[in-house]
Every structure is written in structure tokens, then in C-alpha cells.
Amino acid sequence: MGTQTVAELVRRQWGDHRTGLRDEHTTLTHHQVASGAAARAALLTELMPDGPGCEPHLGLLLDNTPEYPLWLGAAALAGAAVAGINPTRRGAELARDIRHTDCRILVTQRAHLPLLDGLPLPGIRVLVTDTDAYRELLAPYGSATPGDTFLRPVRPGSRLLLTFTSGSTGAPKAAVCSQGRLAAAGAALVSRFGTRDDDTHYICMPMFHGNAVIADWAPALAAGAGIALRARFSASRFLPDVRRFGATYFTYVGRAVQYLLATPATPHDRDHRLRLGFGTEAGAVDAARFEARFGARLVEGYGSSEGGAAIQRTPGTPAGAVGRAAPGDDLAVLDPATLRECPPARFSPTGVLLNADEAVGELVNRGRSSFEGYWRNPEAEAARLRDGCYWTGDLFYRDADGFLYFAGRADDRLRVDSENLAAAMIEGILSRWERAAGVAVYAIPDPVAGDRVMAAVALRDGAVFDPRAFADFLAAQSDLGTKMPPTYVRVVPGLPLTATHKIHRVALRRAALACPDPVWWRPSPAAPYEPFTETARETLRREYEERHRPFPGDPS
Structure with a gap:
């Protein structure tokens, strides 16, 4: 943990009239960013309840709009903490995330209001940023400055982030990150990559993830660099945004790189200022393809929102390796x-x-x-x-x-499109299907990076697997997140058990797509389920071989 605070970095923007924050609708100077953060910190101080047991926590259920970094800055100035709320969560699980982190205020936007319909959120005040009521509520605090006194004194150990990370028992855990640790992480990346104050960081990964906040927003703040936002990642808008904003740095996950490589190549793919991407799970093959096509280097790393360990990829790292331990670990x-x-x-x-x-x-x-x-x-x-x-x-x-x-x-977790999921949670939802006698959910490797969800389903006596009925059932589950539906469904006569009568997940993972039972799959998330035929198997096998990854189920 460092000795500097994020609040100091926000205050340092005051008086800097260079462009500091942009999206497709808004342009703010660094000074305006600091002013906006101060106004929200003053509003937060007025609205936040005080007294024993009242933690100064707020939730952000937002896309990557300018409101997100402004509220991060506000929380830093005020001595409050931000819980990034994942909009792919649904129903009771979404409500649980908000309540578990003791959010007293939830900042959201009109597009996400349907997610909150009917949720039990007692005592939580909801602010909707793209409304006249919100603008009127914020207006009286426009004269606030970053040097004002807000909720509580800020120190390096002051809690700033509560970032959800999934575990094997189902409910996501909220990892704590202090102001000192976040400021130090930003400074370390500035030192490592030589980020300057004339750089522009493009944030296209969701800001409720540590990837965007710790590895993109924090180093931009530490360097005094500009920030450009894309509300949600878009492969088709990536290069136009990079050119429009003059972006030089971005963070990624492997799936995003795959989507970018799938866009049609043009003679203008290198017409931009982008020089570096930092992220995880791109893989050596796709990283080389990205650099050859777009002229920007991808640097892989391993880390977590918890901050417990980090691995850095350095020159000479063998193919397939992540890298060596980061300095100090x-x-x-x-x-x-x-x-x-x-x-x-x-x-x-x-x-x-x-x-x-x-x-x-x-x-x-x-x-x-x-x-x-x-x-x-x-x-x-x-x-x-x-x-x-x-x-x-x-x-x-x-x-x-x-x-x-x-x-x-080491446990029954899955990582789908850089979302950490718990197998037990998905199993609980799939087990509601009236035709299912038993369900086991497990990960199989994706051809590019991370995992795909596979489910083994044992049917009740007399039941048959109806792919349309199963898809309709999935669509009706309000708490089934967008990354949870299985790509593959293996229909088994009975779930394999260990000697202690637990589901034998090792056997299921080992068989994977080479299992003897019928398998149904979705070639894409929106596609209907169809039989996983031998032709489909061989086509998919070539995808794995192209990236030097073993086909799931083949003997090693």
C-alpha cells in the first residue's frame, strides 16, 4: 500500500484546463472533472446517513458514462467507498450484492432501472443520473472544490473500492481496495509503461471490474493523462473511438481481442496513435496477430482485484507461459x-x-x-x-x-468472458428445470481464453431433452446472469459420483467434449441449441489447434 491517496490525485487536477475526460457526448477538462467530483462529494456528504453502523458506501450500477469516474473521484474526496454493481446480475442475486456491501446510495441510469423493479432494497436511496431530478439535486453543489471538508478525513488506508470477485460457494465476495493501494497500483503502471500526461487512456472494459479501474483509470489519474470512455465494449467502434480520441493505451480481456480480430481488416488499421494494450488471456497467438495487424503491442499480466499476487509477462516469456512473479512477490x-x-x-x-x-x-x-x-x-x-x-x-x-x-x-469456478462465476450458483438455477433430476456445472477451456460453461443434466424418468423447452426455461429465469447459460449440455443417464457420493466433477471435466453421451450446444450465445455433431466437433477442434490449445477431452 502506498503513502499517496486517490483523493490527492483528484485534487491535483484542479486548475488543469487540458482535456481530461471524454465520451461520444461529453468533453470535460481535468479541472471540470475535479469540480464535478467535488460537487458529487458534497452531495454525498449531505445524503449519506451518519451514526453507528452507517458505512459510507455507495453502489454504482452504471455503464461507462462520465458519471462513473466522477463518482469514483467523489468517493475518494469524501472518504467513502464504491461498490461496482454488475448489471449482468439479476433478481435476488443483484439485490444481494447491493445489500451485502451496505450501500446507502445507489447511483444508476434509466436503462438499468428495470433491473431494480421489485427488488427488496430497504433504506437505499436511488439516484438516476440521466434525469432532470438528478441534475436539480446536484446543482446547489456546483461551487464545491476538491479542498473542501467532506464526510471524513482521508488516509492511504481509507477504504475506496469494494470489487466483487466470485468464489466456489456461490455468492461473490467483495474485495477491499484502499486509496493507498489503488494510487500505488496506478503509479506502478505509470512507471512500468512510461505513461505521460499527454497520453489518453481508452476505457472500454466495464468499470465495475478491477481491470478498468485498477489498470486503466488509476494509472491515467496518476500520470495526469486523459480518459476516453465507451459505454460498453464494441468491436466495431473500437478503432473509430481510438482515432477520434487519440487513444494511446487501453486494457482488455482475451475475448475482446478475439472480437477485434474478427472485424474486417482494412488498409487503415494502423492509422491511429494506439501503442499499448494491457490485460489478460489474449494468448500468444492472438497477441501476435493483434500487433501485426494494428501495430500496437499487447502486454499480458496476471493479477486479481484482491491484489494478493501478480505475474508479469516479460521479453523471452515462453509460449503458453504467463510470465514471472512481479517485483516484490x-x-x-x-x-x-x-x-x-x-x-x-x-x-x-x-x-x-x-x-x-x-x-x-x-x-x-x-x-x-x-x-x-x-x-x-x-x-x-x-x-x-x-x-x-x-x-x-x-x-x-x-x-x-x-x-x-x-x-x-483450485475450486469449482468458471471464468467466462472475464466474468468469474460459481458453478454452484448456476447449478441451483438449472436444477429448477422440471425435467432435470440432477445437474452438474463445470468449466471447459474456451478455444481462445477463459472457460465455457458445460452442464451435465440427468433427466427425470420418462423425460426427454427438448432444446427449445430448455432454452425457454433459461430465458425465464430472472436471476440467470448473461454469462451463465451453458454453451454445452451433456445429457447423461446419471451423474457420476465419488465414493463419498459427491458429484465426480473431475471425471466430467476430463471427458469434456469427448464424452460418449449426447451433447447439445449453442454455437453463439443467441443461437438455439443444436446437436453437437461430428462435423461441429472437427470444426471446433481446428479452432483449438490454431491457437495451440488442447481440445477439451483429448488425452494430454
């Missing part, structure tokens, strides 16, 4: 049962891992971790901090030169 791959370090990986001449049984273990930070805990979740904190180490929950193996390779997740 003492990372090891440990056997959770023995706490001993796993031996180095051994590879065949073609790069196949030969000793997975002994080389794969959990990635652990044995050094000083910047993890600051989870909000109101001591059990999850205890699971992270064991035996004097920070346990990431991710499986890795390490080669003889110290390069780390990602091998999966």
Missing part, C-alpha cells in the same frame, strides 16, 4: 496437502507437460501481500490467508527457468 507453486513446493515442469519436445501430477499446484505468495480482505467475509479471508501465505485459488506449474503457466482453478 515471492510466488511459489505449492502442494496444498503437504505445503511443499512442486517440482519444475518437464516437457516433451513438442511442449506437452509430462509430469502434471507432481508439477501442478496452487499459486501462493509467500511474501508480503497487498491483500486487504473481503467485506464482511472472514471465512473467505481465512481461506486466502493460510500458513503465513496468500493462496490465490489458481493452479499453476513452473518451468526450470521460473516461468509460470496457468493450469486451472
Whole structure:
């Protein structure tokens, strides 16, 4: 954790009349950004209840509009904390996120109001930014300055972010990030990438994720750089935005890179100022394709909203490896049962891992971790901090030169389009289907990055799998998030069980798409379910081979 605060960085913008924040509708100078943050901090101070048990927390249920960074700045000035609320969540799960983080105020926009219909949110005041009522409410505070006194004194340890990250037990955990840690993360990226005050950071990843706030907004603020926003990621608008805003830096996830590469190539693909993208899960093949086509380098990293461990990709990193431990981290791959370090990986001449049984273990930070805990979740904190180490929950193996390779997740989590999902939560929803006698949900690797959702469904006696009825059932579930529907459905006569009568997920994952049972799939999220034929299997297999990834279910 650093000694500087985000509030100091916001105050530093005061008096700077260069362009500081833009989207397709709005242009603000740095000075106007600081002024807008101060006005919202003053409003927040007026509205936020005080007294025992009243945490100064607000939720942001917003697209990437200028209101999002303005409210982040407001919270920093006021000594409040922001919970980024994920708009892909639904129903009771969405309400749970808002209530769990003790939000007293929820800032949203008209497009998201239907998500709140009928939700039990007692005592929570909702502000709708694109309304006359909101503008009238904010108007009296227009003369506020960043140097005013607001809710409470701000220190480096003051809580600023509550960022949701999923776990294996279903309910997402809210990772705490202080002002000092966020300011230090921004400064570290400025130092690493040489960000300048004449750069423009393009934020197209959703700001309720740590990716956009920690790796894009914070370094822009630390460098005094400009920020350009896209409300939601759009592959077709990416290059026009980059050109229009003069963007030089952006953050990404692997799926976004895939979408960008799928756009039609033109002779003008390099007509821009973009020089660098920083993110995760693009993969070496797609990163090389991106640089060859667009002329901008992609830099891969591994990290988490918790801040417990980080890996940096450096020159010379082998294909398939993530990189080496970031400076200051003492990372090891440990056997959770023995706490001993796993031996180095051994590879065949073609790069196949030969000793997975002994080389794969959990990635652990044995050094000083910047993890600051989870909000109101001591059990999850205890699971992270064991035996004097920070346990990431991710499986890795390490080669003889110290390069780390990602091998999966230590519990039943899935990562779909960079959304962390809990298998148990999806299972609970799918189990409502009247034709299902049992359901198991598990991850299989995506051809490019992350996971796809696969479900094994055992049907009730006399029932048959009707793909249209199943799709209609999914569409009717109000709490089924947009990333949760299974891409693949394996129809099984019965779920495999272990000796202790638990679902044998290892066997399901191992069989994956090479299973003997009928499989139905959606080639795209909006497509109807159709049989996963041999022709479809071979077409998909070529996608995996093209990116040097093993086809799910093939023997390693």
C-alpha cells in the first residue's frame, strides 16, 4: 500500500484546463472533472446517513458514462467507498450484492432501472443520473472544490473500492481496495509503461471490474493523462473511438481481442496513435496477430482485484507461459496437502507437460501481500490467508527457468468472458428445470481464453431433452446472469459420483467434449441449441489447434 491517496490525485487536477475526460457526448477538462467530483462529494456528504453502523458506501450500477469516474473521484474526496454493481446480475442475486456491501446510495441510469423493479432494497436511496431530478439535486453543489471538508478525513488506508470477485460457494465476495493501494497500483503502471500526461487512456472494459479501474483509470489519474470512455465494449467502434480520441493505451480481456480480430481488416488499421494494450488471456497467438495487424503491442499480466499476487509477462516469456512473479512477490507453486513446493515442469519436445501430477499446484505468495480482505467475509479471508501465505485459488506449474503457466482453478469456478462465476450458483438455477433430476456445472477451456460453461443434466424418468423447452426455461429465469447459460449440455443417464457420493466433477471435466453421451450446444450465445455433431466437433477442434490449445477431452 502506498503513502499517496486517490483523493490527492483528484485534487491535483484542479486548475488543469487540458482535456481530461471524454465520451461520444461529453468533453470535460481535468479541472471540470475535479469540480464535478467535488460537487458529487458534497452531495454525498449531505445524503449519506451518519451514526453507528452507517458505512459510507455507495453502489454504482452504471455503464461507462462520465458519471462513473466522477463518482469514483467523489468517493475518494469524501472518504467513502464504491461498490461496482454488475448489471449482468439479476433478481435476488443483484439485490444481494447491493445489500451485502451496505450501500446507502445507489447511483444508476434509466436503462438499468428495470433491473431494480421489485427488488427488496430497504433504506437505499436511488439516484438516476440521466434525469432532470438528478441534475436539480446536484446543482446547489456546483461551487464545491476538491479542498473542501467532506464526510471524513482521508488516509492511504481509507477504504475506496469494494470489487466483487466470485468464489466456489456461490455468492461473490467483495474485495477491499484502499486509496493507498489503488494510487500505488496506478503509479506502478505509470512507471512500468512510461505513461505521460499527454497520453489518453481508452476505457472500454466495464468499470465495475478491477481491470478498468485498477489498470486503466488509476494509472491515467496518476500520470495526469486523459480518459476516453465507451459505454460498453464494441468491436466495431473500437478503432473509430481510438482515432477520434487519440487513444494511446487501453486494457482488455482475451475475448475482446478475439472480437477485434474478427472485424474486417482494412488498409487503415494502423492509422491511429494506439501503442499499448494491457490485460489478460489474449494468448500468444492472438497477441501476435493483434500487433501485426494494428501495430500496437499487447502486454499480458496476471493479477486479481484482491491484489494478493501478480505475474508479469516479460521479453523471452515462453509460449503458453504467463510470465514471472512481479517485483516484490515471492510466488511459489505449492502442494496444498503437504505445503511443499512442486517440482519444475518437464516437457516433451513438442511442449506437452509430462509430469502434471507432481508439477501442478496452487499459486501462493509467500511474501508480503497487498491483500486487504473481503467485506464482511472472514471465512473467505481465512481461506486466502493460510500458513503465513496468500493462496490465490489458481493452479499453476513452473518451468526450470521460473516461468509460470496457468493450469486451472483450485475450486469449482468458471471464468467466462472475464466474468468469474460459481458453478454452484448456476447449478441451483438449472436444477429448477422440471425435467432435470440432477445437474452438474463445470468449466471447459474456451478455444481462445477463459472457460465455457458445460452442464451435465440427468433427466427425470420418462423425460426427454427438448432444446427449445430448455432454452425457454433459461430465458425465464430472472436471476440467470448473461454469462451463465451453458454453451454445452451433456445429457447423461446419471451423474457420476465419488465414493463419498459427491458429484465426480473431475471425471466430467476430463471427458469434456469427448464424452460418449449426447451433447447439445449453442454455437453463439443467441443461437438455439443444436446437436453437437461430428462435423461441429472437427470444426471446433481446428479452432483449438490454431491457437495451440488442447481440445477439451483429448488425452494430454
